[in-house]
Structures are given as structure tokens and as C-alpha cells.
Amino acid sequence: MQSVTLIIDTRLELSTKYKKLLESPTNKVIISKDLITALKLIQDKEPDLIIISDSFDDDLSDFCKQVRALTYNMRPIIVAMSKSADFNDRIKVLESGADDFLSEPVNSEEFKVRMTAHLRREFESNLSVKQFLPNKNYSLRALKRKLSEDKPWAVLYISIENFESYKQAYTQLASDKLLQTYVAIIQASLNENDYIGELSENIFLVITDPIKAERLARFLIFAFDSVANKFYAEHDLDRGYMIMQGDEYAGRRANFVHSTIGVITNEFAKYKDTTQVLNSLVHVHHLADNPNRSNYLIERPKISAEDSVLESEYNNRIVIFETDEALSILLNTILKLQGYQTEIINEYKIPDEEEVPALIIVDAGDLEKKNGLNLCYRLKQEEKFKDSKVIVTSIIHDKELVLNTGADLYLPKPYEITQLIKWVNEFVKEFNT
Numbered sequence: 001m002q003s004v005t006l007i008i009d010t011r012l013e014l015s016t017k018y019k020k021l022l023e024s025p026t027n028k029v030i031i032s033k034d035l036i037t038a039l040k041l042i043q044d045k046e047p048d049l050i051i052i053s054d055s056f057d058d059d060l061s062d063f064c065k066q067v068r069a070l071t072y073n074m075r076p077i078i079v080a081m082s083k084s085a086d087f088n089d090r091i092k093v094l095e096s097g098a099d100d101f102l103s104e105p106v107n108s109e110e111f112k113v114r115m116t117a118h119l120r121r122e123f124e125s126n127l128s129v130k131q132f133l134p135n136k137n138y139s140l141r142a143l144k145r146k147l148s149e150d151k152p153w154a155v156l157y158i159s160i161e162n163f164e165s166y167k168q169a170y171t172q173l174a175s176d177k178l179l180q181t182y183v184a185i186i187q188a189s190l191n192e193n194d195y196i197g198e199l200s201e202n203i204f205l206v207i208t209d210p211i212k213a214e215r216l217a218r219f220l221i222f223a224f225d226s227v228a229n230k231f232y233a234e235h236d237l238d239r240g241y242m243i244m245q246g247d248e249y250a251g252r253r254a255n256f257v258h259s260t261i262g263v264i265t266n267e268f269a270k271y272k273d274t275t276q277v278l279n280s281l282v283h284v285h286h287l288a289d290n291p292n293r294s295n296y297l298i299e300r301p302k303i304s305a306e307d308s309v310l311e312s313e314y315n316n317r318i319v320i321f322e323t324d325e326a327l328s329i330l331l332n333t334i335l336k337l338q339g340y341q342t343e344i345i346n347e348y349k350i351p352d353e354e355e356v357p358a359l360i361i362v363d364a365g366d367l368e369k370k371n372g373l374n375l376c377y378r379l380k381q382e383e384k385f386k387d388s389k390v391i392v393t394s395i396i397h398d399k400e401l402v403l404n405t406g407a408d409l410y411l412p413k414p415y416e417i418t419q420l421i422k423w424v425n426e427f428v429k430e431f432n433t
Contacts, residue, residue: 077118
């Protein structure tokens with residue numbers, strides 16, 4: 001992405017000279033000849049570097065204060081240019097918010113080198129430590145500039161799903177290598193006119209041309225899936241999932257990582273600000289997410305009629321398979337007090353009800369018959385229950401045996417009720433999001 005430099009100067013000849021010295025494929029230079037226009041440009045373009053001359057009637061130090069107050073959240077470099085070489089004038093301007101002060105006339109080569117150094121420092125200060133990508137603030141700035149250009153654009157919201165689970169299972173070092181590999185793939189797919197930055201550790205923003213956006217998303221999904229298996233141990237690949245470790249996550253089944261990409265363009269909709277763009281991106285990205293594989297979705301023109309949008313209700317239904325009558329009554333009472341709709345089933349059969357539960361709690365049964373494990377396996381094979389979360393409680397202390405049935409969590413008996421409630425809350429929330 002190009003950096004942006006704003007020159008605020010009433011002098012046509014000198015401002016044009018400064019522009020020619022600084023303009024390049026990596027730096028766009030804008031000239032403003034009045035302060036009102038300059039303030040509007042600062043808001044719209046959020047320049048990286050602002051060069052202010054004392055060619056205005058306004059006091060230079062007062063204007064530096066105004067600019068710094070206006071840009072407190074984006075913190076651009078401010079360089080003051082003045083015909084004065086007085087020491088007190090320098091101090092006054094620097095105390096007013098300027099980062100540098102140059103007395104005119106200034107050597108052209110020195111001017112160019114100093115401004116380039118300021119731009120480099122501004123860019124490097126906004127790079128993430130791990131991936132050396134522009135951070136969230138800089139990415140939002142790049143998006144805002146793109147909106148102000150009124151040209152065709154496309155934005156890709158790229159994530160690595162199940163990343164935190166992978167980090168817990170394989171350590172920070174392995175997760176960093178996974179990130180670095182995917183970032184390298186994305187960067188190799190872009191050209192000099194495209195932009196890539198971070199929104200968070202495992203979420204990236206790419207700004208590109210709408211013509212190639214879908215082709216790019218399709219390639220990234222293919223490339224990620226092609227390399228992802230190289231980041232797992234053989235026993236996990238053979239099993240088909242990860243088993244979480246540690247006191248907090250022990251016994252939870254975790255799916256492998258996958259990449260989800262949401263894409264929007266300004267071909268079919270007009271966006272007023274970055275907040276509107278991000279909201280649309282998150283919505284499309286959410287629709288694209290497939291729990292079991294990488295996927296992408298690109299926003300298309302919408303055809304809708306009055307009252308055509310239906311919102312799904314929050315599902316807080318829990319079905320409990322528990323043959324111990326005392327324990328089933330206890331679970332039923334406690335979960336109802338937590339606000340859940342519960343149903344107790346005292347035999348191992350697949351429920352006939354039309355309403356799909358958000359969560360199913362299954363007792364594994366005895367070691368010989370394994371009735372609960374067989375039920376769990378059958379439930380996960382049913383299309384109707386494939387999205388329902390399943391907790392298997394068991395006296396069988398074989399974590400892998402339980403999770404191989406498709407259970408989302410193995411919870412050994414006896415367990416703390418508070419621990420069960422924590423997982424119930426988390427899984428119901430996951431089901432509804």
C-alpha cells in the first residue's frame with residue numbers, strides 16, 4: 001500500500017517542488033493550499049506524514065496543536081517548515097506537537113532523505129512483532145483510504161479457524177510457524193497494488209481488485225489445505241482430530257485448523273465507512289465458515305422483499321441421557337436453574353423430537369456394553385444432530401475411545417458440577433454462533 005503525505009502550503013512553486021521530491025510508487029503526495037481543506041483531507045486520508053509550512057497567516061504552533069488534536073488516534077508524523085531559524089521558534093513549534101522542524105531554504109537531498117526516514121519509521125512502528133505485517137490500526141487506515149478513492153475494490157477477511165486449539169495442543173512455536181507459512185502464501189499471491197495487514201493474530205485483511213478477488217480466495221483455500229497436514233503429528237492425522245491437554249481443556253476434542261474467507265466488493269453496494277465494511281465482512285465470513293473444512297464466500301447482489309429476513313431463535317435446549325435417576329434429577333434441576341430447556345431420557349435411543357437440541361449429555365454406560373458410546377456414534381451419523389454438541393460423561397477412563405465416537409468432550413466421572421456448567425455454557429454458545 002502507498003503511504004500518503006500531505007503538504008499544507010500556499011506557495012505553488014515550493015509545494016510542487018516538495019511534491020516532486022517525495023512522490024513515488026510507494027508514496028502518494030497531496031497538496032492543500034488552505035487550512036480548511038487540509039483538515040478535511042486529514043480526516044479522509046489519514047496521512048502518514050504531514051508537512052506544514054508557515055506560509056499561512058495563522059501561527060504555525062497553533063496549527064500544529066490543531067492537527068495533533070485532530071489526529072490523536074492515528075498519530076501521523078508532523079514536520080514544520082519555516083523561514084525562521086530562531087531557536088525559540090523551533091522549541092515552540094516542537095512543543096506544540098511537531099515531530100521535526102526544518103528551516104527554509106532546505107537542501108533538496110536532505111529534505112528527501114529526512115522525509116523518507118520519517119515515512120519508514122512511521123510504517124515500521126505499525127508492524128506486528130511476529131508477522132511483520134501492518135497492524136489493525138494501519139489496516140483500518142488503508143481501508144479508509146480505499147473507500148475515499150471511489151474506485152472498484154474488493155476486501156478479503158481471512159482467518160485461521162481453531163487456531164487457539166492448535167496453539168494449546170502444539171505450543172506457541174508451532175502456531176507461529178503455521179501463521180508464517182500462511183502469510184507467506186498470501187503475500188506470494190499478491191502484487192504491488194494489493195494490501196495485506198492484520199486484524200488480529202490469526203485474522204488478516206487483504207485489499208485487492210474485484211476482478212481477481214474470487215480467484216484469489218479459491219487459491220488461498222486450496223493452498224492452505226495443501227500444507228495444513230504438515231503441521232500435525234502422525235497420531236493426530238490417523239485419529240482425525242486433536243485432543244486438548246491441560247487442566248482447563250483436558251478431554252476436549254478439537255477439529256483441525258482450516259481457513260475461512262469472506263469477500264465483499266463495492267460492485268453491488270456502497271459503503272460509507274470502515275465500520276460498515278467490517279460488519280459486512282464479518283457477516284459474510286460467518287456464513288462462509290464450515291466447521292470441518294476450509295471455505296470462502298463472496299457477497300453477491302441481494303434480492304429481497306418486505307419481511308423476507310428471518311432471524312433464528314436462540315437454541316438453549318439440552319437433552320440428557322442418564323440412567324442414574326438421582327444424577328439425572330440433579331442435572332435436570334441445576335440446568336433448568338441456569339435457564340436451559342432440558343429433557344431427561346432414561347434409555348439409549350435416538351430422540352424423535354423435531355426440535356434439534358443445542359447440546360446432548362450422554363453417560364457412556366458400563367465398560368462391556370458401551371451403550372452410551374454407541375448412541376453417541378449413531379447421533380453423530382444422523383444429519384439432524386450433526387451440529388449438536390455432545391458431552392460424554394464416563395467411568396471409562398479411555399479418552400481416545402470416547403472421542404472417537406464423535407463426542408466434543410470427554411468428562412470423566414466423578415466430575416464437579418461447576419465444571420460441567422462451564423462446558424454447557426460454552427458449547428451452547430458455540431452452537432448458536
